[in-house]
Amino acid sequence: xxxxxxxxxxxxxxxxxxxxxxxxxxxxxxxxxxxxxxxxxxxxxxxxxxxxxxxxxxxxxxxxxxxxxxxxxxxxxxxxxxxxxxxxxxxxxxxxxxxxxxxxxxxxxxxxxxxxxxxxxxxxxxxxxxxxxxxxxxxxxxxxxxxxxxxxxxxxxxxxxxxxxxxxxxxxxxxxxxxxxxxxxxxxxxxxxxxxxxxxxxxxxxxxxxxxxxxxxxxxxxxxxxxxxxxxxxxxxxxxxxxxxxxxxxxxxxxxxxxxxxxxxxxxxxxxxxxxxxxxxxxxxxxxxxxxxxxxxxxxxxxxxxx
Amino acid sequence: xxxxxxxxxxxxxxxxxxxxxxxxxxxxxxxxxxxxxxxxxxxxxxxxxxxxxxxxxxxxxxxxxxxxxxxxxxxxxxxxxxxxxxxxxxxxxxxxxxxxxxxxxxxxxxxxxxxxxxxxxxxxxxxxxxxxxxxxxxxxxxxxxxxxxxxxxxxxxxxxxxxxxxxxxxxxxxxxxxxxxxxxxxxxxxxxxxxxxxxxxxxxxxxxxxxxxxxxxxxxxxxxxxxxxxxxxxxxxxxxxxxxxxxx
Ligand SMILES: Nc1ncnc2c1ncn2[C@@H]1O[C@H](COP(=O)(O)OP(=O)(O)OP(=O)(O)O)[C@@H](O)[C@H]1O
Ligand SMILES: [Mg+2]
Numbered sequence: 323x324x325x326x327x328x329x330x331x332x333x334x335x336x337x338x339x340x341x342x343x344x345x346x347x348x349x350x351x352x353x354x355x356x357x358x359x360x361x362x363x364x365x366x367x368x369x370x371x372x373x374x375x376x377x378x379x380x381x382x383x384x385x386x387x388x389x390x391x392x393x394x395x396x397x398x399x400x401x402x403x404x405x406x407x408x409x410x411x412x413x414x415x416x417x418x419x420x421x422x423x424x425x426x427x428x429x430x431x432x433x434x435x436x437x438x439x440x441x442x443x444x445x446x447x448x449x450x451x452x453x454x455x456x457x458x459x460x461x462x463x464x465x466x467x468x469x470x471x472x473x474x475x476x477x478x479x480x481x482x483x484x485x486x487x488x489x490x491x492x493x494x495x496x497x498x499x500x501x502x503x504x505x506x507x508x509x510x511x512x513x514x515x516x517x518x519x520x521x522x523x524x525x526x527x528x529x530x531x532x533x534x535x536x537x538x539x540x541x542x543x544x545x546x547x548x549x550x551x552x553x554x555x556x557x558x559x560x561x562x563x564x565x566x567x568x569x570x571x572x573x574x575x576x577x578x579x580x581x582x583x584x585x586x587x588x589x590x591x592x593x594x595x596x597x598x599x600x601x602x603x604x605x606x607x608x609x610x611x612x613x614x615x616x617x618x619x620x621x622x623x624x625x626x627x628x629x
Numbered sequence: 630x631x632x633x634x635x636x637x638x639x640x641x642x643x644x645x646x647x648x649x650x651x652x653x654x655x656x657x658x659x660x661x662x663x664x665x666x667x668x669x670x671x672x673x674x675x676x677x678x679x680x681x682x683x684x685x686x687x688x689x690x691x692x693x694x695x696x697x698x699x700x701x702x703x704x705x706x707x708x709x710x711x712x713x714x715x716x717x718x719x720x721x722x723x724x725x726x727x728x729x730x731x732x733x734x735x736x737x738x739x740x741x742x743x744x745x746x747x748x749x750x751x752x753x754x755x756x757x758x759x760x761x762x763x764x765x766x767x768x769x770x771x772x773x774x775x776x777x778x779x780x781x782x783x784x785x786x787x788x789x790x791x792x793x794x795x796x797x798x799x800x801x802x803x804x805x806x807x808x809x810x811x812x813x814x815x816x817x818x819x820x821x822x823x824x825x826x827x828x829x830x831x832x833x834x835x836x837x838x839x840x841x842x843x844x845x846x847x848x849x850x851x852x853x854x855x856x857x858x859x860x861x862x863x864x865x866x867x868x869x870x871x872x873x874x875x876x877x
Contacts, residue, residue, distance in 0.1 A: 490744070493743070493744045493745075493746070494743050494744065496746045496747060496748075497742055497743050497744060497745055497746060497747060498731075498732060498735035498736070498738075498740045498742060498747045499740050499741070499742075499743050500743075500747075501724070501728060501731075501732050501735075501747045502732065502735075502736075502740055504721070504723065504724065505721045505724065505732060507723070508720075508721045508722045508723050508724070509719055509720065509721055509722070511683075511703075511719055512719040512720065512721065512788075513736075514702065514703045514704045514707070515681070515703050515704075515707055515712075515713055515719065516707065516732070516733050516736035516737075516788075516792065517704055517707035517708040517736055517737070517792070518704065518736050518740060519704060523740070526743075
């Protein structure tokens with residue numbers, strides 16, 4: 323049943339731009355934000371809220387811009403390298419932040435992300451300040467593409483990446499390491515008494531989440547063709563948490579459901595009302611009050627009665 | 630006498646002036662089932678906290694198999710083969726009974742299989758066998774938070790057994806377990822310890838359980854070992870009867 327739903331959803335996403343071309347950009351951005359929100363959701367499993375994950379999102383997009391400026395022009399190379407660099411940055415930042423819990427973890431992520439934001443904005447000579455940096459249309463496997471063709475390649479590539487990464491994260495969360503991550507939330511003492519190094523469990527999760535946000539950031543950068551410091555602003559981080567909670571942190575699809583829902587809602591609502599924030603706020607209140615497992619919970623309900 | 634696995638020498642620790650361990654020395658011998666009895670607040674749990682590195686002693690030393698473990702973390706001491714079941718069960722309350730068990734088994738194997746599921750068939754089987762042993766078969770799929778207190782206690786013990794320890798420390802294993810289930814739990818536990826060559830120390834308030842199962846008894850009072858020996862001898866001791874058995 324769930325497999326059929328998934329297939330229908332994927333087909334709908336793939337077909338949508340054929341019916342309405344403007345959807346291609348919207349959906350590409352939804353996937354980008356969904357990947358980053360999935361990163362936030364991974365950490366939420368351990369009960370750790372990162373209100374700063376836009377820093378990895380932005381770092382990766384800037385990574386692409388710098389690498390492109392440095393003369394690398396291939397899409398795949400740019401994507402992989404920028405994500406690897408973001409993962410390494412995540413390892414460094416994570417090694418420091420995973421010692422903290424609860425509000426301290428949340429706020430330190432916020433603080434570090436604001437340092438990133440300030441650096442991107444102030445180092446004018448390097449980053450172009452608030453004007454940001456352009457990301458040129460890359461070649462794909464050595465083939466020079468027109469911009470519209472590249473955007474189509476980017477979209478279908480993102481859909482494929484979403485599936486692959488979604489599957490990998492699903493397996494990670496289902497592995498002992500993923501279960502240990504949820505266990506951090508309920509009983510760190512028992513984990514230690516199982517001989518499990520809690521710091522290592524959290525560091526892996528932090529790196530995974532940084533890599534996910536990095537993929538999202540790179541895709542967003544390519545889709546927009548520009549990266550600006552606002553990518554790292556705290557409201558962008560808040561948005562990712564919102565997406566994760568709205569979609570539901572119980573499973574991998576939640577983050578994407580949340581992202582698609584919000585992106586589509588935004589485009590629709592923004593078209594004929596400026597009450598966008600009101601609508602999103604109301605939707606979030608509704609979800610938190612009536613759907614504690616998020617929108618995804620609607621699809622997975624039943625098995626275990628809530629108690 | 631057989632070789633000692635754990636040697637504790639002259640441990641001192643105090644909390645806000647309360648001496649929870651006041652010059653404690655003791656040995657746990659290979660293969661024995663050692664009971665620790667003593668009044669409430671005499672420092673029995675603190676002894677387990679000290680032996681597993683959860684609390685650091687102000688002075689004194691602890692050796693496991695002749696190697697010093699004083700000041701090491703619970704994680705490292707666990708890795709060296711010491712497992713613990715708690716007075717208040719320490720479980721992953723949002724996860725199922727089976728997942729609690731499988732995570733313990735996976736921890737023993739090393740967690741670093743990112744892309745293989747926790748619920749491997751062999752692991753599931755092993756977990757189920759251990760749950761059978763402690764009598765939790767029917768609770769397998771329940772979320773551990775929803776178990777009655779006694780069953781949480783049993784699960785905590787099964788989790789400790791899953792670590793295949795050499796030395797098992799049990800803090801009041803039968804408290805919260807109904808008197809009906811108490812002796813069947815002890816029988817299951819004793820057979821598990823024997824077949825797996827596990828040495829164990831258990832803190833216990835039920836003197837019938839102690840008299841029937843313990844090879845040796847340590848009587849704890851106000852942070853020190855007041856008496857020790859075979860249950861028959863210890864229960865004849867006037868001071869013990871007055872201070873511990875009467876009140877425990
Ligand atoms: N972490 C701690 N901080 C402060 N005081 C503590 C701590 N741990 C133990 N104590 C104190 O040390 C004393 C011994 O406590 P402990 O829990 O070891 O006793 P116990 O023999 O296990 O008692 P019970 O039979 O009630 O379980 C008590 O007075 C307790 O309040
Ligand atoms: Mg105690």
